[in-house]
Amino acid sequence: MNSVTVINHPLVQHKLTIMRDKHTSTAGFRRLLREISTLLCYEVTRDLEMTTTTIETPLTEMEAPTLAGKKLVFASVLRAGNGLLEGMLDLVPAARVAHVGLYRDPKTLQAVEYYFKAPDSLDERLTIVVDPMLATGNSAIAAVDKLIERGAKDIRFLCLLASPEGIAKFQSVHPTVPIFTASIDKNLNEKGYIMPGLGDAGDRMYGTK
Ligand SMILES: O=P(O)(O)OC[C@H]1O[C@H](OP(=O)(O)OP(=O)(O)O)[C@H](O)[C@@H]1O
Ligand SMILES: O=c1cc[nH]c(=O)[nH]1
Ligand SMILES: [Mg+2]
Numbered sequence: 001m002n003s004v005t006v007i008n009h010p011l012v013q014h015k016l017t018i019m020r021d022k023h024t025s026t027a028g029f030r031r032l033l034r035e036i037s038t039l040l041c042y043e044v045t046r047d048l049e050m051t052t053t054t055i056e057t058p059l060t061e062m063e064a065p066t067l068a069g070k071k072l073v074f075a076s077v078l079r080a081g082n083g084l085l086e087g088m089l090d091l092v093p094a095a096r097v098a099h100v101g102l103y104r105d106p107k108t109l110q111a112v113e114y115y116f117k118a119p120d121s122l123d124e125r126l127t128i129v130v131d132p133m134l135a136t137g138n139s140a141i142a143a144v145d146k147l148i149e150r151g152a153k154d155i156r157f158l159c160l161l162a163s164p165e166g167i168a169k170f171q172s173v174h175p176t177v178p179i180f181t182a183s184i185d186k187n188l189n190e191k192g193y194i195m196p197g198l199g200d201a202g203d204r205m206y207g208t209k
Contacts, residue, residue: 002171002174002176002178003179004178004179004184005179005181007181007182008182009043011039012040013183016036016160018032019198020198024204026204026206029205033084033086033132033201033205034083034086034087034090036182037083037085037130038087038088038091040084040160040180041087041088041091041092041158044156045072045091048072049067049068050065051067051068052065052066069124069125069126070124070125071095071125072092072095072126072128073098073119073122073126073128074089074092074095074128074130075097075118075127075128075129075143075147075152076131077100077102077130077139078100078101078102078115079202080205081100081130081131082205084130084158088128088130098127098147099115100113100129101113101115101116102143104135104138104192109136109138109192111138113146116146116150121151123152123153127152127156128155128158129147130159131159132161132201133160133162133197134157134161134162134170134179134181135163135193136163136166136188137163137167137168137173141169144157155174156178156180157179157180158179158181159179159180159181160182160198160201161183161194161197162179162181162183162184162185163185163186163187163188163194163195164184164186166188166194
């Protein structure tokens with residue numbers, strides 16, 4: 001079974017509390033999401049494979065550590081994934097980006113695909129799927145299904161909030177994809193929202209309803 005890592009760094013938890021607060025403005029929410037995503041990125045990339053390269057410092061030559069392999073792929077699940085993507089790219093500017101356009105049908109809670117674009121050689125890259133919310137798990141499963149269909153083999157899923165129900169469902173379909181999250185909340189409500197949660201991440205980021 002895949003692992004679930006809860007990123008409980010004090011700065012992450014502090015920022016998350018402000019994001020959950022319904023009085024936080026759209027601008028504040030967006031800024032915090034960008035800030036928190038750099039901290040989450042730090043954790044999700046902690047064990048990346050390294051190699052060395054020969055460089056010259058002003059004083060001497062040395063074998064210095066550098067990331068191994070092909071550039072990472074950050075796969076943003078639209079729309080809300082873009083809020084995490086920005087901060088991740090601040091930290092890893094050379095990463096390639098995939099966009100997976102999905103919305104959750106409010107009645108059926110099924111994920112409906114409307115867009116997909118990804119870089120080539122997905123099979124040779126680590127793909128980190130980013131979406132703030134793992135609620136029923138349907139969107140995360142659909143995004144990973146699509147990336148696997150296009151060749152991705154080494155995948156991690158990064159979110160801000162996850163529900164226990166969503167984690168269980170995701171693990172049952174994609175048992176080898178590790179999950180990273182800042183919190184596992186209590187449960188889902190009857191409309192499929194994470195409780196206590198933070199509301200609709202996309203709406204809070206963009207000021208829509
Ligand atoms: O686990 P699930 O039950 O599938 O719910 C999670 C999905 O819901 C939200 O997206 P939404 O459909 O609201 O689209 P948006 O990002 O465009 O607002 C969120 O960003 C996830 O993609
Ligand atoms: O709580 C939830 C559930 C799905 N999507 C969100 O943005 N929030
Ligand atoms: Mg939304």
